[in-house]
Amino acid sequence: MSDQIQKPSTRKGKKMLPVGHYRGLSSWTIAFFIFLYLPIIVLIVYSFNANRMVMNWGGFGIDWYLKAFNNSDIQKAVWNSLIVATVATVFATAIATIGALVLARGGNFRGKTVSLGLITLPLMVPEIVTAVAVLIFFSAIGMNLGLGNVIIAHITFCIPFAFMPIRARLEGMDTTLEQAGRDLYASQWETFRFVTMPLLMPGIVAGAMLAFVISMDDFIITLMVGGAGSTTLPVYIYSMIRRGLTPEINAVSTMLLLASIAIVTAYWILSRKTQTSTEH
């Protein structure tokens, strides 16, 4: 009896049913996560394999990490990756910041919507299309700067990734703070320097991290644009696979994964801080 009375009241209160209510959902969820992460876990585990064969477990060892560290080609590739990612991040973030400032604070101007669309469009363009287009462009104008070509290509596709968190931060920022700055005798530049910039910083850092990770991970465009001597880590890993699988690949991949996780985690912590500091 009491059961019957309670039922409609729960529905009225829009109380959410526990997910366990849907039979089989939890097993599906677990299966999904296994499918998603098992290969990565296997990759990490086998990077500690003492055996030469990737797929045969021969005991625990960190030999492949040592070997990878001492491989001068890998060192060169890591170095290239870091240079490309760092330079691309700096430029892409600077351009994205200026773009976001103009779009969020520049008032209404002709072509504002179009500009916004054009900045974010690269996110939707298939990467291979961008890669081919950039390659054709470089060869058409006969530009061959080695790593420079790769950097320029990376800057272009990193801009929208850096742009998004910066713009989101700006849009969420109270414009009266800037007015308060002007009201308290700060010139336009001083207002930017002492009010807008410090408040925008978490967005800029988040954008930069995103750009860095995207650049570090990029394969297709780098493969197309990068000539000999400008091999980055992902491209080098790919070439290693073609020469035969060894746990060294696992070790290098694991390190790349760790670097990515570290940056994404930093990004996550930072954006949480951002949220709490905007609430007042």
Next chain:
Amino acid sequence: MTTAVDIRGVTKIYSPDSNQAVKALDNVSLTINDNEFFTLLGPSGCGKTTLLRLIAGFEQVSGGEIMLFDEEIENLEPNRRPVNTVFQHYALFPHMTVANNVAFGLERLKKPKPEIKATVERVLTLVKMKELGDRRPNQLSGGQQQRVALARALAPSPKVLLLDEPLSALDLKLRQAMREELKQLQRETGITFVFVTHDQEEALAMSDRIAVMSNGEIQQIGKPTDIYEHPVNRFVADFIGDTNFLDGEIVDLNDDLLTCRIGAQSLFETENSGHHKVGDQVTLFLRPEKIMLSVLDQENDSGNRPGKVKNLVYLGNQAAYTVDMGDGIELTAQARPREDGELPFAIGDPIAVSFSARALKVLAQ
């Protein structure tokens, strides 16, 4: 008396070139005296905040001019104007401490360091926030943020302080306490305050003078008592306080009194101001607190009008009665509860209503 702010025929049109042009201010003129607590009062959208933003320099006038102590300020950037603003939601810099917030304006003015330190301490003491200088704004309550916003705006000693509904985000008790503090602060500092609000009670309580605005125009400027007792039109009478309006026609007059017919045959007498003649259509207004309610005594009727309690709203210290006077006339009146706390009249009670001819006033059309 020195004029602090002189607003001369100011018009403001938002997005004038588009088809959504909005006229926020229409040929507004007013002068604000030095050392005055001046309030811009009106419903939302009346243009009061726009006027404040024009003085601060966040918006540009579309026509007319604004003088600050006899200086044309139209071409001055906001940071070159010797005015400071207390924003509605305070707009404190979240990344700075309270003390740094307050010091911000002084630092931009390139004041020497020791002077900045002393001033920050002085104004924080003034608003009773001296102990909390190291806190961040998000560690403060609404009332404390309000005080910091005040301190920050007062620190550079502006010639005019602009306050944009600064109390609207506070709860009632705090709001009432802050009213007194604001008024006192104004007296102590001697700075001209221009205060924007939609709360008529706030305006009456604090202001030296009030400008009532509506639809981008000034309706009336005057002292709080002028505005309340002698509203120039129906809008002002209606917006400030509670009012009974009676529409009718003048049927008779002598040197002292006008006689108006309201409804079919009810006659009301009011003082003759000499501006009207028989046959004029007029609106009379009568404040509820000027109406006396008493027990109806048929035998001994001395000018009282009979009525019937139609509705009542209990407000604690008083009750608001709606009295049906017959002939389609309803009046709102007030009565205090008796000493034992019971209300003197109940719904449906016959009742006697009286008020003097002086309490009933003719509104200008």
